[in-house]
Amino acid sequence: MAEPGTLEKLVSLCKRRGFVYPGSEIYGGLTGTWDYGPLGVELLRNIKNAWWHDNVTARDDIVGLDSAILMNRTVWQASGHEDAFTDPLIDCKACKARFRADQIAESACPRKPSKHPGEFAECQLTEARKFNLMFKTFVGPVEESAATVYLRPETAQGMFVNFKNVCDSTRVKLPFGIAQIGKAFRNEITPKQFIFRSREFELMEIEFFCKPETSQEWYRTWQDTRFAWYQSLGLKGSNLRLREHAKEELAFYSRGTSDIEYQFPWGWGELEGIAHRGDYDLSQHQKFSGKDLTYFDDETKERFLPHVIEPAAGATRATLAFLCEAYAEEQVEGETRTVLRLSPRLAPVKAAIFPLVKKEGMPERAMAICNDLKKHWPVFYDEKGAVGRRYRRQDEAGTPFCLTVDGQTAQDQTVTVRERDSMTQTRIGVDHIRNFLIERLID
Numbered sequence: 001m002a003e004p005g006t007l008e009k010l011v012s013l014c015k016r017r018g019f020v021y022p023g024s025e026i027y028g029g030l031t032g033t034w035d036y037g038p039l040g041v042e043l044l045r046n047i048k049n050a051w052w053h054d055n056v057t058a059r060d061d062i063v064g065l066d067s068a069i070l071m072n073r074t075v076w077q078a079s080g081h082e083d084a085f086t087d088p089l090i091d092c093k094a095c096k097a098r099f100r101a102d103q104i105a106e107s108a109c110p111r112k113p114s115k116h117p118g119e120f121a122e123c124q125l126t127e128a129r130k131f132n133l134m135f136k137t138f139v140g141p142v143e144e145s146a147a148t149v150y151l152r153p154e155t156a157q158g159m160f161v162n163f164k165n166v167c168d169s170t171r172v173k174l175p176f177g178i179a180q181i182g183k184a185f186r187n188e189i190t191p192k193q194f195i196f197r198s199r200e201f202e203l204m205e206i207e208f209f210c211k212p213e214t215s216q217e218w219y220r221t222w223q224d225t226r227f228a229w230y231q232s233l234g235l236k237g238s239n240l241r242l243r244e245h246a247k248e249e250l251a252f253y254s255r256g257t258s259d260i261e262y263q264f265p266w267g268w269g270e271l272e273g274i275a276h277r278g279d280y281d282l283s284q285h286q287k288f289s290g291k292d293l294t295y296f297d298d299e300t301k302e303r304f305l306p307h308v309i310e311p312a313a314g315a316t317r318a319t320l321a322f323l324c325e326a327y328a329e330e331q332v333e334g335e336t337r338t339v340l341r342l343s344p345r346l347a348p349v350k351a352a353i354f355p356l357v358k359k360e361g362m363p364e365r366a367m368a369i370c371n372d373l374k375k376h377w378p379v380f381y382d383e384k385g386a387v388g389r390r391y392r393r394q395d396e397a398g399t400p401f402c403l404t405v406d407g408q409t410a411q412d413q414t415v416t417v418r419e420r421d422s423m424t425q426t427r428i429g430v431d432h433i434r435n436f437l438i439e440r441l442i443d
């Protein structure tokens with residue numbers, strides 16, 4: 001588990017180094033929104049690319065989709081979101097603060113000294129009422145009920161409503177999945193813990209359709225596959241756990257749900273939910289749309305609604321988990337070194353290239369190497385300050401390799417490679433740099 005105080009240090013590093021900034025900051029911010037800076041956007045994209053590669057590109061049984069954020073309102077009536085996608089909300093009439101009724105015990109009243117809501121004599125808490133988490137807006141110029149649409153709170157429904165399109169336009173056969181990455185919006189009552197719970201975030205979801213009799217097996221397979229995925233990108237097994245929901249916790253249609261949880265600096269938190277949704281979604285959309293969404297099995301000549309296993313991961317939440325896992329401080333030669341030990345596959349910058357000094361043709365040679373590598377990866381050229389300082393700057397950014405051009409380079413065409421984690425330095429030929437990186441960046 002991360003050291004106490006890690007989250008505060010990480011938030012500060014993220015701002016200072018351009019990973020994540022508070023949304024709309026110069027106007028005082030907008031709670032629950034975050035902007036991804038130059039390093040953050042690369043990290044987030046690498047996480048999404050790794051997910052897409054491992055779940056779509058590298059598999060034969062999953063196809064991709066990118067559906068619209070705005071959908072016909074009936075989609076959300078069919079899915080149950082319009083009625084049931086709610087959190088219980090309690091208001092305090094005295095201080096105007098709002099709390100989630102199910103989190104009162106962990107919430108703090110804004111008055112000082114710090115107490116829970118309801119513990120001051122002045123507190124006037126209302127009864128809990130249902131608060132729908134979907135953001136509402138209007139299509140067209142008239143703000144009327146008939147024009148109401150929602151910003152999607154999940155990408156899943158886009159995949160269910162395109163089930164027939166995908167079956168008709170491709171050669172998919174059960175079992176198969178549809179995968180989608182995209183923005184989702186939830187009007188969270190209490191956004192918190194940095195990018196862990198925000199009002200705008202990104203999801204990476206798979207709807208995996210299978211024959212009902214194979215669904216339990218697929219449910220288990222997806223639990224193992226997804227757990228192993230986080231480990232393959234650097235989350236330690238001891239910081240991960242699979243938590244099967246108790247019967248009382250399950251949504252009425254769910255035949256089983258388990259969460260992959262990560263040990264964040266404040267405790268265990270959900271990274272991804274894997275749900276066995278039976279045929280609930282397809283049957284609801286069939287009912288509300290009046291369209292036949294059954295699947296015809298060529299071999300058995302049977303027509304039926306497939307069952308669905310849904311691994312639903314938060315891309316922005318995974319970003320926080322990978323950052324927490326990677327963050328380390330250590331003593332090196334009497335100084336504190338801050339380092340992000342990100343998997344090379346996820347690291348925003350793959351290599352930094354330095355001339356040892358700004359003379360004797362070193363900047364030109366280093367720049368030529370940089371320009372060559374830039375065709376393949378995000379790399380960074382830096383000639384400012386002592387080399388030790390440049391290493392430290394890259395350590396904080398999570399850059400796995402630093403290549404230094406020095407006096408020897410002109411003589412034998414070699415550079416120094418310094419590895420972020422071990423800090424060891426070796427020499428390799430300029431001609432070998434590309435292969436050196438290929439071997440280490442592609443798993």
Ligand code: GAP
Nearest residue numbers: 154156196197198201271272273312313314317
């Ligand atoms: N279609 C299923 C679905 O959306 P979910 O458990 O509500 O399931 C999936 O969300 C994942 O999305 C969660 O495991 C979490 O990683 C992420 N997530 C949910 N709400 C979030 C929020 N407010 N901010 C950031 N990530 C969130």
